[in-house]
Amino acid sequence: MDKPYRIGMLGKQGAGKGTQCIRLSEVLGIPHISTGDMLRAALREGTDFGKAAGEFMERGELVPDSIIVGVVAERLAQSDALNDGFVLDGFPRTLAQAQMLEDTLAPVGLKVVINLDVSTEVVLDRLSSRRVCVGCGRTYSIHSRPNRNWSCDSCGEEVIQRSDDTKEAIARRLALYDELTAPLIDWYGQLGKLISVFGDGDFDLIHKEIRSAIDSVIG
Numbered sequence: 001m002d003k004p005y006r007i008g009m010l011g012k013q014g015a016g017k018g019t020q021c022i023r024l025s026e027v028l029g030i031p032h033i034s035t036g037d038m039l040r041a042a043l044r045e046g047t048d049f050g051k052a053a054g055e056f057m058e059r060g061e062l063v064p065d066s067i068i069v070g071v072v073a074e075r076l077a078q079s080d081a082l083n084d085g086f087v088l089d090g091f092p093r094t095l096a097q098a099q100m101l102e103d104t105l106a107p108v109g110l111k112v113v114i115n116l117d118v119s120t121e122v123v124l125d126r127l128s129s130r131r132v133c134v135g136c137g138r139t140y141s142i143h144s145r146p147n148r149n150w151s152c153d154s155c156g157e158e159v160i161q162r163s164d165d166t167k168e169a170i171a172r173r174l175a176l177y178d179e180l181t182a183p184l185i186d187w188y189g190q191l192g193k194l195i196s197v198f199g200d201g202d203f204d205l206i207h208k209e210i211r212s213a214i215d216s217v218i219g
């Protein structure tokens with residue numbers, strides 16, 4: 001087994017990255033490192049990092065690289081990520097972040113990047129009905145609620161609608177994805193690290209496809 005796993009995940013907002021990353025983290029026994037979850041936790045705790053990031057997040061803008069890059073590098077240097085690897089969710093989103101990541105993880109960099117491919121039409125519908133656990137980041141929707149009221153089935157914390165799942169912020173986030181993040185699909189393709197998986201369908205089937213993609217590289 002060619003460990004540590006070092007897995008990246010690209011895909012539009014609402015493509016299902018978070019849910020698939022949580023499952024991968026459970027079955028592979030590796031940390032799920034989500035920059036969105038890290039930022040939201042910092043915001044709730046009122047740290048300097050959270051305060052600096054909050055206004056950008058609310059508007060659906062990207063948090064500047066000067067704020068995010070150091071925090072990610074620090075997280076990747078912790079022993080669980082160093083020993084076992086990780087699945088990275090929401091990072092990189094710009095070419096500068098991708099370059100930083102390849103440099104930090106040199107000489108091999110990320111081992112594989114999954115592109116979870118879902119149309120804009122489908123993600124728009126998913127985002128407007130999405131609800132998220134404030135504790136563990138598990139996602140639900142108004143069509144698929146937690147078992148007890150709006151308490152998370154996994155950790156019991158409150159399940160809410162994210163403050164940036166408004167119409168304006170969603171439009172801005174998707175536009176930024178097209179402009180800044182989508183070019184990374186070709187970039188990782190040229191490095192020979194990209195595998196695309198069609199992400200509109202049954203959750204378990206998509207999970208299996210992602211597993212086979214990872215096994216074909218890391219197995």
Ligand code: ADP
Binds near residue numbers: 012035089093173
């Ligand atoms: P989504 O992908 O659905 O927008 P995330 O939970 O991944 O949601 O991120 C929420 C917000 O956190 C983003 O809109 C952005 O403001 C900020 N953010 C997360 N990851 C990054 C990143 N790698 N670079 C810059 N900003 C980020």
